[in-house]
Amino acid sequence: MAFTRSLSISVLSPVSLTPNTAQRFFNLHIPHASSQLSPNPPHHKTAPVIIIGGGLAGLSAATRLHSENISFILLEASDAVGGRVRTDNVDGFLLDRGFQIFITAYPEAQKLLNYDELNLHKFYSGARIFYDGQFHTVADPLRHFSDSILSLANPIGSVLDKLLIALTRIRVLGKSNDEILGASEVPTIELLSNIGFSDSIINKFFRPFFGGIFFDKELETTSRLFDFIFKCLALGDNTLPAKGIGEIPKQLAEKLPSGSIFLNSKVVSVDFDDSDLPTVRLENGEILGGELGVIMAVEEPVIEEILAGRRLPNQRKPARSTVCLYFSADRDKIPVSDPVLFLNGSGKGIVNNMFFATNVAQSYGPMDKALVSVSLIGLFEDASDDGLLEEVIGELSGWFGASMVGEWRHLRTYRIEFAQPNQCPPTDLAKNPQLGPGLYLCGDYMTSATFDGAMLSGRKAAEALLGDRALARL
Numbered sequence: 001m002a003f004t005r006s007l008s009i010s011v012l013s014p015v016s017l018t019p020n021t022a023q024r025f026f027n028l029h030i031p032h033a034s035s036q037l038s039p040n041p042p043h044h045k046t047a048p049v050i051i052i053g054g055g056l057a058g059l060s061a062a063t064r065l066h067s068e069n070i071s072f073i074l075l076e077a078s079d080a081v082g083g084r085v086r087t088d089n090v091d092g093f094l095l096d097r098g099f100q101i102f103i104t105a106y107p108e109a110q111k112l113l114n115y116d117e118l119n120l121h122k123f124y125s126g127a128r129i130f131y132d133g134q135f136h137t138v139a140d141p142l143r144h145f146s147d148s149i150l151s152l153a154n155p156i157g158s159v160l161d162k163l164l165i166a167l168t169r170i171r172v173l174g175k176s177n178d179e180i181l182g183a184s185e186v187p188t189i190e191l192l193s194n195i196g197f198s199d200s201i202i203n204k205f206f207r208p209f210f211g212g213i214f215f216d217k218e219l220e221t222t223s224r225l226f227d228f229i230f231k232c233l234a235l236g237d238n239t240l241p242a243k244g245i246g247e248i249p250k251q252l253a254e255k256l257p258s259g260s261i262f263l264n265s266k267v268v269s270v271d272f273d274d275s276d277l278p279t280v281r282l283e284n285g286e287i288l289g290g291e292l293g294v295i296m297a298v299e300e301p302v303i304e305e306i307l308a309g310r311r312l313p314n315q316r317k318p319a320r321s322t323v324c325l326y327f328s329a330d331r332d333k334i335p336v337s338d339p340v341l342f343l344n345g346s347g348k349g350i351v352n353n354m355f356f357a358t359n360v361a362q363s364y365g366p367m368d369k370a371l372v373s374v375s376l377i378g379l380f381e382d383a384s385d386d387g388l389l390e391e392v393i394g395e396l397s398g399w400f401g402a403s404m405v406g407e408w409r410h411l412r413t414y415r416i417e418f419a420q421p422n423q424c425p426p427t428d429l430a431k432n433p434q435l436g437p438g439l440y441l442c443g444d445y446m447t448s449a450t451f452d453g454a455m456l457s458g459r460k461a462a463e464a465l466l467g468d469r470a471l472a473r474l
């Protein structure tokens with residue numbers, strides 16, 4: 001039977017625990033196997049809680065359950081954990097699946113991750129903007145004071161614009177994250193013009209910079225997300241883990257109990273059949289029931305597929321997409337050695353931003369090589385990979401010279417259709433995780449579409465389940 005229960009919120013009565021049920025629910029007798037990960041779907045195995053999806057949200061939910069010693073199994077459809085946050089090793093180059101940066105000030109991440117173990121490498125705090133055939137630097141005055149003084153006179157924005165950036169910083173630092181995510185909202189572009197920023201700085205800096213973060217060139221994304229990211233950027237550094245962005249979910253997975261994560265385990269439906277609690281059906285026919293509940297940590301569009309066509313209350317808007325192209329180059333065949341992000345402020349062409357990943361962390365490539373990462377906003381469905389490659393090479397030849405760019409070797413192109421959910425107003429960035437009896441949701445669409453939002457939503461879903469079952473003091 002498909003999902004036929006009402007989606008209204010209901011609070012379940014707490015479970016009373018006998019010694020036997022306690023043994024089942026809590027991680028009391030888990031044998032110490034060598035790995036958390038099983039490459040095959042579970043066979044005749046179940047656990048009190050079933051988590052569907054091994055991205056940051058699912059792993060964070062698992063971490064919270066584990067902190068209360070609640071036993072769970074996590075089912076991941078693909079061949080590794082991480083979801084959208086994965087890194088491929090290609091010829092000794094670490095290719096993150098799309099341009100991603102980790103901001104150290106993310107509040108939930110600070111609670112969950114061990115930054116020392118991630119060995120984070122910093123970007124330059126600012127950017128180099130290609131405009132009118134030249135590069136212009138914008139710099140954070142608190143971190144690169146002399147660069148920022150020099151940049152006062154550049155054509156990217158007026159002195160007033162730079163003062164308004166400082167005032168925006170003071171404004172967001174004066175608010176809590178909850179206040180920011182629940183504040184009244186407008187599209188980011190409207191916020192920027194309400195603040196008084198000139199068209200020049202909006203088009204040359206904010207559009208490529210925040211457009212690149214939201215995958216939204218029009219800057220229609222909610223001002224709540226702009227303020228949240230702006231605050232995190234003010235408080236922390238932009239970084240990359242030495243071994244690639246995929247180390248972040250890997251670190252979370254490594255701290256979970258052995259044998260708790262099942263890879264290649266695609267869930268096809270979540271049903272209520274004849275029971276009060278949801279059952280989970282895998283692609284291989286296996287049916288699992290979580291005695292305490294099920295946490296769905298899949299991408300927003302997948303939920304409706306799994307819930308047999310049931311629509312979520314909010315109508316979805318078109319998702320955000322990106323294309324990322326990687327090139328290898330000889331170390332002496334790149335124009336700079338600093339870890340700076342280049343932005344396209346020219347208003348022309350298809351490249352939005354690019355950087356030399358090995359300048360941020362040399363471990364992203366072999367010793368004598370440089371890794372070039374180029375990002376476009378959108379999916380470019382009508383263009384072939386070869387066509388895009390040719391256009392990108394042509395465009396960057398205009399930036400750095402054809403003799404240099406002509407020697408770069410294309411490594412791989414990633415087309416990422418679902419990079420982020422669309423978070424244009426109206427948004428609800430504090431959605432209730434409970435969807436039905438014993439059924440909880442988490443994922444970046446529940447809060448802010450960031451690493452941090454995904455992790456926060458995972459914790460909240462786990463806490464909603466624990467709270468309903470009176471299993472933890474929250």
Ligand SMILES: Cc1cc2nc3c(=O)[nH]c(=O)nc-3n(C[C@H](O)[C@H](O)[C@H](O)COP(=O)(O)OP(=O)(O)OC[C@H]3O[C@@H](n4cnc5c(N)ncnc54)[C@H](O)[C@@H]3O)c2cc1C
Nearest residue numbers: 053055056057077083084098101267419443444450451454
């Ligand atoms: C290119 C790119 C760049 C980004 N850059 C940044 C950035 O710089 N900073 C930032 O904060 N955020 C960034 N983000 C956003 C961030 O990556 C996401 O918000 C976050 O990773 C979402 O995590 P999640 O767990 O909600 O979803 P996902 O990572 O999508 O995880 C969902 C998981 O569910 C699994 N799954 C799906 N269907 C099933 C099924 N039927 N059965 C079992 N498992 C299933 C999937 O395989 C996946 O592992 C970026 C995203 C992309 C794509």
